[in-house]
Amino acid sequence: MRESAAERHDRLLGLVRERGSARVSDLAAQLGVSPVTVRRDVEELAGRGLLDRVHGSVSWPQDHAGAGAAPGTAGGAGAGGGPVLGMLAPSATYYFAEVIRGAHEAAARAGARLVLRISDYRPQEDHARTEGLLAAGAEGLLIAPGWQHPGDPEAFGDWIASLPVPTVLLERRPAAGSRLDGLDRVCSDHAHGVLLAVRHLVELGHGAPLLMARADSPTAVAVRSGYAEALAVLGLRAPQDVIDSVPAESAPDAFEAAVQALRAAVAAGVATAALIHNDVDAIQVVQRLAELGVRVPDDLALIAYDDEVAALADTPLTAVAPPKREVGRHATELLVERLGEGAGAPRRHLTLLPQLRVRDSCGSPLA
Missing domain, CATH: 3.40.50.2300 (Response regulator)
Structure with a gap:
C-alpha cells in the first residue's frame, strides 16, 4: 500500500527528532523519496512550527x-x-x-x-x-x-x-x-460538532445532508455516530447510507467510487448538501466533483470536519473545528x-x- 503524506511526515519528524538535525539529502535517502519531495514536506512542517530549516538542513525546533x-x-x-x-x-x-x-x-x-x-x-x-x-x-x-x-x-x-x-x-x-x-x-464533543454542521445546512434550506466519512480513527467513528444522533435530534432521516471514504493516495479506486456515489446522489436529487470527514478528503472530493461537473456550492453545499486545511481550498470550506x-x-x-x-x-x-x-x-x- 502506498504511503500517505501524513505517514511520511511522521517518519520524517521521527528521524529529525532522533538526530536533532539532518540534511535534506540524507532524509530523502532514508525515506526513499526524492529530495524535492522532502523539501516540500519540510516546508510544510516548518510552516507549522514542527521543524526549523537552515541551508539545506533541518533541525528540531529549539523551543x-x-x-x-x-x-x-x-x-x-x-x-x-x-x-x-x-x-x-x-x-x-x-x-x-x-x-x-x-x-x-x-x-x-x-x-x-x-x-x-x-x-x-x-x-x-x-x-x-x-x-x-x-x-x-x-x-x-x-x-x-x-x-x-x-x-x-x-x-x-x-x-x-x-x-x-x-x-x-x-x-x-x-x-x-x-x-x-x-x-x-x-x-x-464530536457529536456536538456534527450537530452544528447539520443544523447549519438545514437552516440554509437544505434537507438532511449526506455523510461521507472514514472509519479508520476514533474521530471518524464519533462523527458517524454523531451524524445519526444529529438527525434524530432534528427529526430528519438520512437520505441514503453513509458513503465510506478512504484516502485518495492509498486507495485511489475506492476513493473514486466514493466520489462517484456522491455525484450520483447529487444528480438524482437525493441530497443538496454533504458533510465530509476529513479536510483532506473534502478538498480532493471538491476537486474531483468539479471535473465531473458538480460545483460547490452551486450544486452541492459542503462542510468539512477537522478544519486543518479547509480554509486553503480553492473555494474555502466551511468546517467543524474541534478544539x-x-x-x-x-x-x-x-x-x-x-x-x-x-x-x-x-x-x-x-x-x-x-x-x-x-x-x-x-x-x-x-x-
Whole structure:
C-alpha cells in the first residue's frame, strides 16, 4: 500500500527528532523519496512550527527541546524543577500537531518538561512506547492511544488502567463502565460538532445532508455516530447510507467510487448538501466533483470536519473545528493538577465543544 503524506511526515519528524538535525539529502535517502519531495514536506512542517530549516538542513525546533526529547533519553526535572510529563500521540502531524502544541505550551507555563513519543497509529506498540516514557522519567502521562478500529480499546487498552503514575486520556472515549472509563480524560464533543454542521445546512434550506466519512480513527467513528444522533435530534432521516471514504493516495479506486456515489446522489436529487470527514478528503472530493461537473456550492453545499486545511481550498470550506489545542492544554493542566492532588481526588471527564467556521462552501440560503 502506498504511503500517505501524513505517514511520511511522521517518519520524517521521527528521524529529525532522533538526530536533532539532518540534511535534506540524507532524509530523502532514508525515506526513499526524492529530495524535492522532502523539501516540500519540510516546508510544510516548518510552516507549522514542527521543524526549523537552515541551508539545506533541518533541525528540531529549539523551543520544542523538552517536547521533542529523543526516544530513550533520560528524563530530568522540568524548567524550574517542575515535573516531567510523558505524552504518547498517534501522530505528530495533521490533527494531533495542534494537540501536542497545546500540551507543550501548557507544560512550559507550568514549569514542566514534556517528553513526546509517537505510535504511528500502531496500537500494539503503545504499551512499549509508554514504558519508554516512564523510563525517561515521566511522572505523569498524557495518552492518546493509536486506536483505529472499534475493537482496539479492548484488544490494546487494558494496560493503561494499570499505569503506576497519574494518566489523562486525550481524545479517546472508552466504553462506559470499562476500566479505562474511570481515568481522567479530555475530549472534543464530536457529536456536538456534527450537530452544528447539520443544523447549519438545514437552516440554509437544505434537507438532511449526506455523510461521507472514514472509519479508520476514533474521530471518524464519533462523527458517524454523531451524524445519526444529529438527525434524530432534528427529526430528519438520512437520505441514503453513509458513503465510506478512504484516502485518495492509498486507495485511489475506492476513493473514486466514493466520489462517484456522491455525484450520483447529487444528480438524482437525493441530497443538496454533504458533510465530509476529513479536510483532506473534502478538498480532493471538491476537486474531483468539479471535473465531473458538480460545483460547490452551486450544486452541492459542503462542510468539512477537522478544519486543518479547509480554509486553503480553492473555494474555502466551511468546517467543524474541534478544539485541538485546547484539548492538549486542558489535559496538561489537569495532569499537573492531579500530580499535586494525590490519588484520592475525584476523576474528571472534560468535554470541549467544537466550533463551526463558516466560509464559502455552503453558499447562500436556498430560496
